[in-house]
Amino acid sequence: MKFMSANLDNLRKLYVDELQHLHSAETQITKALPKMIEKASDPQLKQALETHLQETRGHVARLEQILQNSVGEVDSKKCKGIAALIGEGEDVITDASDEAVRDAGIIAAAQKVEHYEMASYGTVRTFAEILGQTQEADLLERTLDEEKHADAVLTQISDSANTRADKAA
Ligand SMILES: [Fe+2]
Known part of the structure; x- marks a missing residue:
């Protein structure tokens, strides 16, 4: 086993990880x-992203509360998956020369991030239930x-945004 590995030998450790x-x-x-x-x-897109930024600050706070309760400290481990998705989103913003196309690209990038998060929160919510951490499971839910x-709102907005992008010269 490599030095400084996380040594994930039980579900609780995987949950915290x-x-x-x-x-x-x-x-x-x-x-x-x-x-x-x-x-x-x-x-509409600006507003939806702004609303989700406020919610995201709440998500950080919930995770800090859970980590503080279960391990007594808030330790972050770099999420490479989200870093890659954000990088792709930044590329699309840079590369889109039409603003409607850029909006469609921003929605695409944001929805990829949402789906990554939905998969991750579904997993930790279920781990919390199995581990008997009912309150934590509720917060994660x-x-x-x-x-x-947030994902559903983006799908709604994409209707008109994609139509506008389709009309771009
Ligand atoms: Fe979030």
């Missing part, structure tokens, strides 16, 4: 969203519901 990665993911998202908001043109809602 996943929470630490999620803390990193959410923190990265709070830094990425303001740029996406600035570059979005559709006022609330975040999961907010991620699902």
Whole structure:
């Protein structure tokens, strides 16, 4: 076994490890969203991203509460998956020369992030249930519901945004 490995030999350790990665993911998202908001043109899209930025700050706070309770400290482990998705989103923002196409690209990037988060929160919510951490499972479920809602709002906005993008010269 390599030195300094996480030594994940039980479900509780895996649960904490996943929470630490999620803390990193959410923190990265709070830094990425303001740029996406600035570059979005559709006022509805800007508003939806702004609302989700506020929610995301709440998601960080919930994770900190859970980590503080279960391990006594808030330790973050870099989430490489979200870093890659954010990087792709930044590329699309840079490469899109039409603002409607850029909006469609921002929605695509944001929905990829939402789905990554939905998968992750579904997993940790279930781990919390198995481990008998009912309160933690409830908190994680609330975040999961907010991620699902954010994703549904983006799908709604994409209707008109994609149509506008399709008309771009
Ligand atoms: Fe989130």
